[in-house]
Amino acid sequence: xxxxxxxxxxxxxxxxxxxxxxxxxxxxxxxxxxxxxxxxxxxxxxxxxxxxxxxxxxxxxxxxxxxxxxxxxxxxxxxxxxxxxxxxxxxxxxxxxxxxxxxxxxxxxxxxxxxxxxxxxxxxxxxxxxxxxxxxxxxxxxxxxxxxxxxxxxxxxxxxxxxxxxxxxxxxxxxxxxxxxxxxxxxxxxxxxxxxxxxxxxxxxxxxxxxxxxxxxxxxxxxxxxxxxxxxxxxxxxxxxxxxxxxxxxxxxxxxxxxxxxxxxxxxxxxxxxxxxxxxxxxxxxxxxxxxxxxxxxxxxxxxxxxxxxxxxxxxxxxxxxxxxxx
Amino acid sequence: xxxxxxxxxxxxxxxxxxxxxxxxxxxxxxxxxxxxxxxxxxxxxxxxxxxxxxxxxxxxxxxxxxxxxxxxxxxxxxxxxxxxxxxxxxxxxxxxxxxxxxxxxxxxxxxxxxxxxxxxxxxxxxxxxxxxxxxxxxxxxxxxxxxxxxxxxxxxxxxxxxxxxxxxxxxxxxxxxxxxxxxxxxxxxxxxxxxxxxxxxxxxxxxxxxxxxxxxxxxxxxxxxxxxxxxxxxxxxxxxxxxxxxxxxxxxxxxxxxxxxxxxxxxxxxxxxxxxxxxxxxxxxxxxxxxxxxxxxxxxxxxxxxxxxxxxxxxxxxxxxxxxxxxxxxxxxxxxxxxxxxxxxxxxxxxxxxxxxxxx
Numbered sequence: 001x002x003x004x005x006x007x008x009x010x011x012x013x014x015x016x017x018x019x020x021x022x023x024x025x026x027x028x029x030x031x032x033x034x035x036x037x038x039x040x041x042x043x044x045x046x047x048x049x050x051x052x053x054x055x056x057x058x059x060x061x062x063x064x065x066x067x068x069x070x071x072x073x074x075x076x077x078x079x080x081x082x083x084x085x086x087x088x089x090x091x092x093x094x095x096x097x098x099x100x101x102x103x104x105x106x107x108x109x110x111x112x113x114x115x116x117x118x119x120x121x122x123x124x125x126x127x128x129x130x131x132x133x134x135x136x137x138x139x140x141x142x143x144x145x146x147x148x149x150x151x152x153x154x155x156x157x158x159x160x161x162x163x164x165x166x167x168x169x170x171x172x173x174x175x176x177x178x179x180x181x182x183x184x185x186x187x188x189x190x191x192x193x194x195x196x197x198x199x200x201x202x203x204x205x206x207x208x209x210x211x212x213x214x215x216x217x218x219x220x221x222x223x224x225x226x227x228x229x230x231x232x233x234x235x236x237x238x239x240x241x242x243x244x245x246x247x248x249x250x251x252x253x254x255x256x257x258x259x260x261x262x263x264x265x266x267x268x269x270x271x272x273x274x275x276x277x278x279x280x281x282x283x284x285x286x287x288x289x290x291x292x293x294x295x296x297x298x299x300x301x302x303x304x305x306x307x308x309x310x311x312x313x314x315x316x317x318x319x320x321x322x323x324x325x326x327x
Numbered sequence: 328x329x330x331x332x333x334x335x336x337x338x339x340x341x342x343x344x345x346x347x348x349x350x351x352x353x354x355x356x357x358x359x360x361x362x363x364x365x366x367x368x369x370x371x372x373x374x375x376x377x378x379x380x381x382x383x384x385x386x387x388x389x390x391x392x393x394x395x396x397x398x399x400x401x402x403x404x405x406x407x408x409x410x411x412x413x414x415x416x417x418x419x420x421x422x423x424x425x426x427x428x429x430x431x432x433x434x435x436x437x438x439x440x441x442x443x444x445x446x447x448x449x450x451x452x453x454x455x456x457x458x459x460x461x462x463x464x465x466x467x468x469x470x471x472x473x474x475x476x477x478x479x480x481x482x483x484x485x486x487x488x489x490x491x492x493x494x495x496x497x498x499x500x501x502x503x504x505x506x507x508x509x510x511x512x513x514x515x516x517x518x519x520x521x522x523x524x525x526x527x528x529x530x531x532x533x534x535x536x537x538x539x540x541x542x543x544x545x546x547x548x549x550x551x552x553x554x555x556x557x558x559x560x561x562x563x564x565x566x567x568x569x570x571x572x573x574x575x576x577x578x579x580x581x582x583x584x585x586x587x588x589x590x591x592x593x594x595x596x597x598x599x600x601x602x603x604x605x606x607x608x609x610x611x612x613x614x615x616x617x618x619x620x621x622x623x624x625x626x627x628x629x630x631x632x633x634x635x636x637x638x639x640x641x642x643x644x645x646x647x648x649x650x651x652x653x654x655x656x657x658x659x660x661x662x663x664x665x666x667x668x669x670x671x672x673x674x675x676x677x678x679x680x681x682x683x684x685x686x687x
Contacts, residue, residue, distance in 0.1 A: 035445040036446065036449060151660070223439070230664060300513055305516070
């Protein structure tokens with residue numbers, strides 16, 4: 001029991017420490033190199049920036065429910081933490097919690113918080129100009145204004161509705177192949193039959209998983225939640241000081257957790273500090289952001305005109321992988 | 328800074344009236360950061376007023392000064408040496424290249440393609456260094472003076488060689504960029520058919536410069552300027568008036584500018600670079616038009632006791648920004664910024680002055 005507890009805590013600590021370096025790896029090693037610029041220090045985006053934000057003065061956000069708004073990154077971080085927790089082999093005996101259904105639930109919480117963030121934020125960039133529009137002979141002077149974050153909340157809702165389909169379909173490919181929703185069974189199946197990744201359904205599923213990973217992390221070209229061009233920073237706009245630090249940490253941790261999930265579901269290698277398997281999780285966690293950065297460095301921002309077909313295409317691919325898994 | 332939020336990149340305000348992320352109407356307010364340059368110029372000695380025009384814009388500072396100097400030269404009937412005219416053209420075309428590269432880099436940044444944006448800025452750096460070499464500064468190089476060009480802008484063999492090397496490099500790199508850019512399906516999908524302006528609307532809304540040429544209208548003020556007569560170049564046009572056409576017009580115009588600079592260097596006349604044999608006298612209001620990187624630039628003033636009077640400056644962005652309000656309608660909110668950027672707006676040029684007309 002004591003040994004299990006040490007394994008779980010140690011694995012989470014290792015995962016957390018690695019996750020702090022991932023944004024730096026992505027931006028320094030790939031983005032900056034491709035863009036022929038120096039880029040930030042490797043520790044800056046993941047460690048130094050959150051550290052700096054922790055020591056800044058907290059301001060009250062312009063929000064109808066500021067406490068709830070501020071607590072959302074913490075809720076997001078918690079849901080990601082739970083996904084991580086139940087992916088460690090020592091927790092597999094918890095049954096339903098260590099299953100794909102539970103992971104989907106926690107991921108949905110992670111997605112829903114963006115809708116709340118958008119709805120609860122009224123950023124300073126959206127505030128009315130200090131003169132009435134009538135004085136300028138404005139068009140439609142009595143039109144009700146909307147905040148930039150309202151748009152991002154609507155987009156987050158769309159992301160839940162169809163944007164994250166590819167990832168969820170990919171999660172169910174190992175379920176179909178191993179005939180079980182429990183992570184323990186999926187891992188055990190692969191220890192006997194070899195990694196699911198090396199099957200036809202697995203290869204297609206991995207591609208779909210990766211597209212879903214990019215969509216869920218809102219990386220270029222799928223950056224609809226916070227496209228600089230139109231909604232500036234979207235739901236994150238009003239986060240300051242320690243709350244902003246939590247947003248950064250949450251994203252880094254999600255990057256690691258999703259990659260770790262991939263190594264559990266498609267390679268059959270769960271993370272554990274007392275096994276070499278954790279190196280596989282770390283390798284995937286490093287490889288995924290690097291691949292993501294390579295794609296995003298050469299892509300423009302998608303509008304819905306491009307976003308819908310790509311998501312639809314990835315979903316179809318996911319369905320094909322599912323069918324292949326049944327066969 | 329006026330009634331504009333300090334976090335805004337440019338001092339202008341866009342109100343978009345949207346329904347389900349589709350722009351139903353748009354309103355672009357300019358003039359929130361006006362500095363009243365024309366008013367400051369009133370009563371200044373001509374040379375001082377001329378050098379002030381260079382401060383109107385940080386991108387096309389040279390062409391403002393050139394046009395302002397041309398007004399004085401026209402009014403005072405000064406014939407400038409041919410060598411000076413050629414050097415002015417070289418500087419003018421280098422400025423056009425750097426402005427167009429800035430546009431392309433900014434356009435790609437708005438598009439979300441940071442890699443292209445960064446690489447274009449690197450290419451632009453070559454032009455900036457050439458301008459610094461010629462004029463002594465990267466932004467305000469102050470080459471034209473009444474009667475010719477400033478002596479420090481004289482081109483010797485070493486400078487000519489460096490300009491040749493620079494334009495060769497730019498031509499090669501822009502070609503590479505154009506090939507990569509036009510063959511990228513994701514980029515083409517993002518810019519094709521976005522915020523188009525028809526030829527009829529462009530003419531109705533008094534659009535000018537490359538934005539007008541992107542709608543298929545073959546008009547370039549350089550054809551009307553006598554100093555450009557010895558040079559062979561094409562007027563680049565595209566048909567669709569959308570973001571793609573606007574980007575492509577400017578890409579191809581860079582090659583035409585390179586062509587003009589090469590001809591100017593090959594046939595650079597010998598002789599003086601400034602004529603100082605003129606005398607200051609009073610003039611009527613004199614007008615001058617030149618082709619700035621963004622379109623037709625108008626300057627006019629009269630000279631009275633060696634000082635300027637009745638200064639009027641009309642920059643191309645003023646007309647083009649107005650037209651963009653129209654082009655945005657019916658398009659996605661994400662494309663709105665791209666739609667505004669497609670006319671290469673320059674808000675420092677635009678926010679020179681504001682006129683308040685009181686009715687009733």
